[in-house]
Amino acid sequence: MRNKLDTGVLHAMRAFVCVVETGSFTGAAERMDLTTAQVSRLVGDLEKRLQARLLHRTTRQRALTETGEVYLDRCREVLGLVMEAEAQASGAAFAPHGRLRLQCMSNFGQRYVSPLLPAFLRQHPSIQVEYRTSQYVPDLLARGTDVSLYLAAELQDSALVSRRLGTTFSILCASPAYLAANRAPRSPADLARHPCLQLVNPSVSPAWQLQGPRQRTHELAPEGPCLADAPDLLREAAENGAGIALLPLFSVIDAVRGGRLVRVLPAWRSLDIGVFALMPSRQFMDARTRAWLAFLDEHLVPAVREDARFFGGSGAGTRSPAGRTGTAAQPRRRGATRLSRGAGR
Numbered sequence: 001m002r003n004k005l006d007t008g009v010l011h012a013m014r015a016f017v018c019v020v021e022t023g024s025f026t027g028a029a030e031r032m033d034l035t036t037a038q039v040s041r042l043v044g045d046l047e048k049r050l051q052a053r054l055l056h057r058t059t060r061q062r063a064l065t066e067t068g069e070v071y072l073d074r075c076r077e078v079l080g081l082v083m084e085a086e087a088q089a090s091g092a093a094f095a096p097h098g099r100l101r102l103q104c105m106s107n108f109g110q111r112y113v114s115p116l117l118p119a120f121l122r123q124h125p126s127i128q129v130e131y132r133t134s135q136y137v138p139d140l141l142a143r144g145t146d147v148s149l150y151l152a153a154e155l156q157d158s159a160l161v162s163r164r165l166g167t168t169f170s171i172l173c174a175s176p177a178y179l180a181a182n183r184a185p186r187s188p189a190d191l192a193r194h195p196c197l198q199l200v201n202p203s204v205s206p207a208w209q210l211q212g213p214r215q216r217t218h219e220l221a222p223e224g225p226c227l228a229d230a231p232d233l234l235r236e237a238a239e240n241g242a243g244i245a246l247l248p249l250f251s252v253i254d255a256v257r258g259g260r261l262v263r264v265l266p267a268w269r270s271l272d273i274g275v276f277a278l279m280p281s282r283q284f285m286d287a288r289t290r291a292w293l294a295f296l297d298e299h300l301v302p303a304v305r306e307d308a309r310f311f312g313g314s315g316a317g318t319r320s321p322a323g324r325t326g327t328a329a330q331p332r333r334r335g336a337t338r339l340s341r342g343a344g345r
Contacts, residue, residue, distance in 0.1 A: 009046070009049070010078075010079070010082060011042065012042040012043065012045055012046040012049075013046065013075045013078065013079060014032065014079060015028060015032060015034075015039050015042035015043055015046075016042070016043050016046055016054060016055075016071075016072070016075060017072065017075050017076060017079065018031050018032055018039070019039065019043060019055070019062060020055075020062075020064065020068075020072055023062065024062065025039045025040050025043075025062070043055065050067075050071070052065075052067045052071075053065050053067065053068070054067060054068035054071055054072075055068055095126070095287055096124045096126060096127055096286075096287040096288040096290075096291040097124075097126035097127060097287075097288065098126075098127065098128070098286075098288055099127075099128045099129075099130055100127050100128070100129050100130070100146055100147075100288045100289065100292060101130045101132075101144055101145045101146045101147075102129060102130065102131045102132070102145070102146065102147055102148070102149075102292070103131075103132045103133070103134055103145045103147075103148040103149070104131070104132075104133055104134075104148065104149040105133065105134070105135055105149065105150065105151055106133040106134075106135065106230075107230075107231045107232065107248065107250065107251045108149060108151060108248070108250060108275075109131075109133055109149065111250040111251070111253075111307075112250065112300050112303055112304065113131075113149065113300070116295070116299050116300060117129060117131070119299070120292070120295050123291075123295070124288070124291055127288050127291070132145075135201055135229060136201075145280070146279065146280075146286075146288070146289050146292075147277055147278070147279055147289060147292055147293070148277070148278045148279075149165075149275065149276070149277060149278075150276050150278050151168065151248075151273050151274065151275055151276070152273065152274055152276065153205075153271055153272065153273055153274065154274075155274070155276065160278045160279065160280060161278070161279045161280070162276050162277070162278055162279075163276065163277040163278075163279070163293065164274055164275070164276055165275045165276065165277055165296060165297075165300065165301050165304065166274075166275045166301050166304040166305060166308075167272045167273065167274060167275065167304075167308065167313070168248060168249060168250060168272075168273050168275055168304060168307070168308055168313075169248075169249060169269045169270045169271070169272055169273055169308070169311075169313060170199075170246050170247055170248045170249065170269065170270035170273070171246070171247065171249050171252065171263055171266075171269050171270070171311055172191075172210075172244055172245070172246050172263065172264040172265050172268065172269070173238060173244070173245055173247065173252055173255075173256065173261040173262060173263055173264055174238055174241075174243065174244045174245070174261065174262060174264050175238060175239050175240065175241045175260065175261060175262070176259070176262050177241045178238075178241040178242075178243065178244075179262060179264070181241070182194065184264060185244070185264060185265060186265075187265070188210050188212070188218035188220065188265065188268055189218070189220075191208070191220055191222070191244065191265075192220060192223075194224075194243060194244050195223075195224040195225050195242065195243030195244070196208070196222035196223060196224035196243055196244055196245070196246070197224055197225075197226050197227075197228075197234045197237050197238055197242060197243050197244065197245035198222045198224060198226070198227045198228075198234075198246075199227075199228065199229070199231060199234060199245075199246065199247060200227045200228065200229055201229050206221065207219050207220065207221055207222075208220050208221075208222050208246050208270075209270065209271050210265075210268045210269065210270060210271075211268065211269065211270070211271055212265075212267050212268040212269075213267050218268070222246070224242075224243050224244075225242060225243065226242060226243075231247050231248060231251035231252075232251065234247060235247060235251055235252055235255060235261070238252075238261060239255060239260045239261060244264055246270060248273070249307055249308065249310075249311050250304075250307055253307055253310060253311075257310075263311070266312075269311070269313070275304055277293060277296065
């Protein structure tokens with residue numbers, strides 16, 4: 001079966017090799033699913049291009065010229081390299097191998113991705129992972145990234161392909177010593193009387209947007225002694241009594257379990273934050289990318305859900321079915337998302 005790429009010099013080289021290997025233009029035509037006239041024309045065009053005769057033609061036989069013998073070896077080398085390259089490239093769509101370039105927001109990756117990578121590499125020994133962290137909206141095409149894990153309340157219009165893996169959120173917390181020395185807030189409005197430790201990032205709204213019982217919401221502009229784009233720094237400040245912080249649950253869950261932090265206003269938390277896998281394209285997704293997405297479905301998704309349940313949330317989100325993806329460019333509607341208000345973690 002011929003296709004659009006069955007033209008040009010390589011096609012003529014194949015015809016020439018087939019003539020030599022089958023011993024005739026007719027045999028080559030049968031092998032290549034062409035007519036005898038087409039094969040003859042290809043070899044003739046190749047000789048015109050080279051300005052050299054490759055075959056001695058008689059009515060009964062075809063014989064290589066001296067130039068043809070040398071050229072035949074080169075043709076076989078070139079065509080062999082082409083076949084090898086095509087096999088490797090097409091094989092990437094079926095057998096996971098090669099370099100997988102990943103990007104992830106730092107704290108989220110520290111909690112969920114770093115512990116999983118060794119198992120993924122053992123499961124896929126032919127894959128080499130290149131892992132980078134970034135707090136910002138990923139430029140996958142510029143950096144050659146295959147998959148980026150990004151947290152956002154809403155995804156902006158984008159040519160990227162998005163796949164929702166789950167949902168997380170941020171909680172209010174402070175140290176037991178701070179709450180012992182200061183009256184704990186009884187309502188979100190009381191937070192204005194406390195020093196607030198603020199997480200800042202280009203993808204994070206500067207306001208604290210909280211949701212509580214019966215779908216009530218509250219928004220405030222936090223003020224306090226420390227602003228940072230690193231959740232770990234703010235967590236340590238909170239542990240040392242510097243004030244109240246609103247931080248992603250995965251960055252404080254160990255401190256809460258260990259008693260170093262206590263949840264403040266436990267009936268209130270941030271709005272839902274989506275956990276997304278972003279990819280540059282859904283077309284020709286190679287096997288290593290599919291293997292990584294399947295691994296995330298099996299291991300990361302349950303871990304995110306379990307941590308959310310610890311703080312009273314499902315963490316399940318509205319993830320697409322396994323193997324399904326959608327573009328990040330979606331109409332703004334309930335459940336739709338934009339990158340402009342992300343978690344910045």
